[in-house]
Amino acid sequence: MAKKINILGATGSIGRSALDVVSRHPGEWQVGVLAAGSRAEELAAACEACGAEAAVLADESKLPELQAALKARGLSTRAAAGEAACCEAASDPEADAVLLAASGAAGLPQAFAAAKAGKRMLLANKESVVCGGALLQQAIREGGAELLPVDSEHSAIFQSLAAATPAQREKAVIWLTCSGGPFLRRMDLTGVTVEEASTHPRWKMGRKITVDSATLMNKALEVIEARWLFDIPPERIRVVIHPQSILHSGVAFEDGAVMAELGVPDMRTPIAVAMAWPERTESGAAALDFTKLKEPLTFEAPDLERFPQLKLAWEALEAGGSATIVLNAANEAAVAAFLDRKISFLGIGRACREALSGLVLPAPKSLSDIYAADREARSFVDSLICSGRIS
Ligand SMILES: NC(=O)C1=CN([C@@H]2O[C@H](COP(=O)(O)OP(=O)(O)OC[C@H]3O[C@@H](n4cnc5c(N)ncnc54)[C@H](OP(=O)(O)O)[C@@H]3O)[C@@H](O)[C@H]2O)C=CC1
Ligand SMILES: CC(=O)[C@@H](O)[C@H](O)COP(=O)(O)O
Numbered sequence: 030m031a032k033k034i035n036i037l038g039a040t041g042s043i044g045r046s047a048l049d050v051v052s053r054h055p056g057e058w059q060v061g062v063l064a065a066g067s068r069a070e071e072l073a074a075a076c077e078a079c080g081a082e083a084a085v086l087a088d089e090s091k092l093p094e095l096q097a098a099l100k101a102r103g104l105s106t107r108a109a110a111g112e113a114a115c116c117e118a119a120s121d122p123e124a125d126a127v128l129l130a131a132s133g134a135a136g137l138p139q140a141f142a143a144a145k146a147g148k149r150m151l152l153a154n155k156e157s158v159v160c161g162g163a164l165l166q167q168a169i170r171e172g173g174a175e176l177l178p179v180d181s182e183h184s185a186i187f188q189s190l191a192a193a194t195p196a197q198r199e200k201a202v203i204w205l206t207c208s209g210g211p212f213l214r215r216m217d218l219t220g221v222t223v224e225e226a227s228t229h230p231r232w233k234m235g236r237k238i239t240v241d242s243a244t245l246m247n248k249a250l251e252v253i254e255a256r257w258l259f260d261i262p263p264e265r266i267r268v269v270i271h272p273q274s275i276l277h278s279g280v281a282f283e284d285g286a287v288m289a290e291l292g293v294p295d296m297r298t299p300i301a302v303a304m305a306w307p308e309r310t311e312s313g314a315a316a317l318d319f320t321k322l323k324e325p326l327t328f329e330a331p332d333l334e335r336f337p338q339l340k341l342a343w344e345a346l347e348a349g350g351s352a353t354i355v356l357n358a359a360n361e362a363a364v365a366a367f368l369d370r371k372i373s374f375l376g377i378g379r380a381c382r383e384a385l386s387g388l389v390l391p392a393p394k395s396l397s398d399i400y401a402a403d404r405e406a407r408s409f410v411d412s413l414i415c416s417g418r419i420s
């Protein structure tokens with residue numbers, strides 16, 4: 030019988046890539062629920078293409094629109110809306126796997142729901158790991174869930190660690206690769222436009238993560254993500270700039286050996302790895318031919334003067350409490366303001382730093398504590414922007 034996958038964030042960049050992988054395996058995989066944020070027409074179209082059983086929108090007010098869009102396509106797909114319905118999709122007892130690919134902290138309740146229900150979690154939504162921290166890891170353990178990383182770097186690390194013993198992991202160093210984003214060689218970042226920051230040199234991704242890659246906050250979030258996913262202290266996580274995005278990250282062992290995963294930059298590979306693990310399956314990604322690489326593979330240290338956001342990962346982890354939640358929320362609020370052309374590109378980093386030093390909150394004890402810290406950081410940044418202190 031075909032295995033069932035529920036996809037949250039189905040209309041996004043990861044969601045579409047996942048649907049492409051699923052479509053290559055008829056009879057082996059079938060789609061249960063597709064969930065998205067608010068775009069009813071796009072969700073209905075995705076349901077039609079893959080024959081999903083149910084469609085869910087997080088935005089409750091869009092339920093009539095979703096029902097109408099499904100009906101207009103002659104589909105009998107069940108429709109639901111609201112955050113609770115998204116969490117039901119994430120914890121669905123009928124799903125063999127759930128892909129968590131909403132964008133931002135909006136994915137947090139879904140990750141907790143999947144963890145508590147003991148699901149096989151294919152996790153792209155890094156923000157839920159950054160905010161959920163120890164609490165999410167605890168929910169995964171207690172719920173008996175299995176987490177398979179989809180973020181390309183973490184998929185590479187996961188694969189590189191597959192054969193390592195606990196003792197070998199204890200001394201391993203993680204090398205996270207970073208493309209450097211569109212401004213790797215641009216010395217002056219004043220005046221960066223929304224259009225410039227919204228174009229990634231290697232990956233086609235959603236708007237928020239693309240801007241994060243341009244500020245290097247994406248890598249900061251990935252350092253925090255790695256700390257939790259691989260239970261590794263921050264001082265054993267390093268970042269290296271690798272503009273070609275062919276080596277997706279690696280692990281250095283005490284004997285000098287480095288295990289790494291390489292491939293063409295195509296998210297269908299880590300999605301297929303997570304779907305099939307510990308087996309392998311066809312993803313649709315082109316094979317890497319070392320004899321036909323268009324440019325040499327290069328590596329260099331990151332420039333922390335021009336990209337100070339990167340340092341905030343270690344600072345937030347060191348600070349403890351709710352610092353990583355504050356950092357994530359401040360960044361989400363600042364990136365949204367930048368995309369709305371209310372603040373400059375450099376204002377994003379200033380907002381993150383101000384929030385991190387201005388808001389010292391205790392460690393969360395529950396999901397509602399996480400929401401509270403998240404809300405506080407967002408309103409802190411909003412007030413910085415409204416008062417003109419960040420522009
Ligand atoms: N794109 C990539 O290559 C990579 C992405 N990631 C991570 O994966 C996640 C998704 O990124 P990406 O696909 O680029 O983002 P996109 O912006 O392309 O897509 C976001 C998706 O999330 C949906 N969505 C928004 N709010 C909710 C909600 N509350 N519940 C369920 N779905 C929701 C959107 O629906 P709607 O269309 O209705 O707005 C859309 O389907 C992010 O956390 C990102 O960091 C990690 C590695 C690589
Ligand atoms: C594809 C993926 O996993 C992204 O997170 C990607 O790594 C972004 O590239 P940067 O290295 O530029 O942040």
Ligand SMILES: [Mn+2]
Pocket residue numbers: 180181182251
């Ligand atoms: Mn990544």
